[in-house]
Amino acid sequence: MASDEFISRRHFMGLVSGAIAAAGVAGSAAAQPIATKARIVIIGAGAAGTAIANRLAMRLEQASILIIDGRRDHIYQPGLSLVAAGLRPASYVVSRTSDWLQPGVKLIEEPAVAIDPVAKTVATAARNTVPYDYLIVAPGLVLDHEAIEGFSLDLVGSNGVGALYAGPDYAARTWAAASRFTETGGVGLFTRPATEMKCAGAPLKHTFLIDDIASRKVGAGRYKITYAAHADSLFSVPIVSEKVRMLFEERGINAVYSRVLKAIDPGRRIATFQTPKGTEELGYDYLHVIPPQRAPALIRQSDLSWADKWTDQGWVEVDQYTLRHRRYPDVFALGDVAGVPKGKTAASVKWQVPVVEDHLIAAIKGKEGTERFNGYTSCPLMTRVGRAMLIEFDYRNNLAPSFPGLISPLEELWISWLMKEVALRATYYAMLRGKA
C-alpha cells in the first residue's frame, strides 16, 4: 500500500466512531419541541420515511405523525451488493420496520393505494381514508422486471442469471449464479437500465467484484467480462466515468455503449439489446439484469408527477432545492421517488431529510424554511474485494468529498472499502433513528 494511501485501522475506527458519536450529539442537541396539532402523513417506511418520521417526532409535540407501509421488513439496500458478491448473508440487510420507529410515530401496516392532493387525503388498501395537513411521499421506486421480455425472477440463481436489486433472497441467488461463473468462466454480461436508477454505481460495483473474484478463482484467459452502458459514458459524472473507463481498460473489462437490455432468451443464453442502430444479440454464461425503474403506480396516478419530464418514469414534481411540490405546497417528496436530477441514494436521503424537516416545521409556524438540498449523492464504488473509491458529488457534478485531504475520491483505497463495509450501515441506522 502506498504511504499516502495508508490510514491505520485505529485511525479509521476513530473516524467512524467520531462520526457516529457526532450523530448522537446532533440528535440530543435538537431545538425545543414545537406544540402543534398538525396531521402529518408519510407514505413509505424505508430509509427516507423512517428518518423523517423520527426527526419530526423529536421536534414536534402533540402532532399526529402517521407512517404508512405494508411491508413488515426494512431492507438495508446498500448491503445487497455485498450479499450478491458472497460477502454477507441475506439476513445482513433485513430488520423489522416497527423496531426503528420512535414512540410518537404511528405505523399503519398497509400500502397506500391513492392520494388525493386536492382533498388532502390518502387511501389505504383496507379502504381507510387518512386526511393530512402535510404529506411526505417516500415510497421509493418500483423495479419493472416485466419490461424485459423473456425475463422472470424465477430464473434468478440457476440459469446463469443474476438480479441483485430484486431483494435479499434474489441477491443471494445472484451470488449463486455469479459464483458458478467465477469458478467455470465463460462470458459475463453486466447491464443497467436507461431510466433514472437508485445507486447508479451498483451495476459497476457488481461488475468489478465479480471480475476480481473470477480473476482469483478461474483465472485470467478463462473468462471475459462485458459491461453494457445505457449511454455513451459509464457514469453520469464525467470525471468518474473517465476513471472507471481507465480501470476497465487496465483490468481487461470490455465496455460497450448505448446498449439497453430489451429481452433475454434463457434457453439459448442470448441477451438482446436495443442500440441506436437497431437490436443486437450477445451471448452469455452469466448475465446481470437491472430492470427499468419508475415511481410507484400510486404516484403516477396521483397528479403529483412531472408532466413534462421523465414522463415514462413519473417522479414527483418537486423543487430540486427544497423538495417541496411545485403545485401542492403541503406535499414534499423524499428519497428515490423525488423528481430531482440527482440523489437516488441513502446518502442523499441523509441530506434531504433535514431540508424537508426545516421547510415543514417552518410551514407549521407560518414561515418559510431556509435549508437547501444541493444534490449530494454518494457511492462507495467497490472496485475489488477490499478496495473502493468513495465517490461523492452534487447537482453540478462537482466532487464533494466528506474527508478532503484524508480520503481521495478517485483512488482505490482500503479505507473507502471500510466506509462501505463497516461505516455505511452504522451511519444508515443512525439516520433511520433520526440521529444523523
Ligand SMILES: Cc1cc2nc3c(=O)[nH]c(=O)nc-3n(C[C@H](O)[C@H](O)[C@H](O)COP(=O)(O)OP(=O)(O)OC[C@H]3O[C@@H](n4cnc5c(N)ncnc54)[C@H](O)[C@@H]3O)c2cc1C
Ligand atoms: C443494490 C443497491 C445498492 C445500493 N447502494 C447504495 C450505497 O452504496 N449507498 C447509498 O447511499 N445508497 C445505496 N443504495 C440506494 C438506497 O438504498 C436508496 O436510495 C434508499 O433506500 C432510498 O430510500 P427511500 O426511502 O426513498 O426508498 P426505500 O428505502 O426503497 O423505501 C421505500 C419504502 O416505501 C414502501 N412503499 C412502497 N410503495 C408503497 C405504498 N404504495 N404505500 C406505502 N408504502 C410503500 C416500501 O415498502 C419501502 O419500505 C443502493 C440501492 C440498491 C438497490
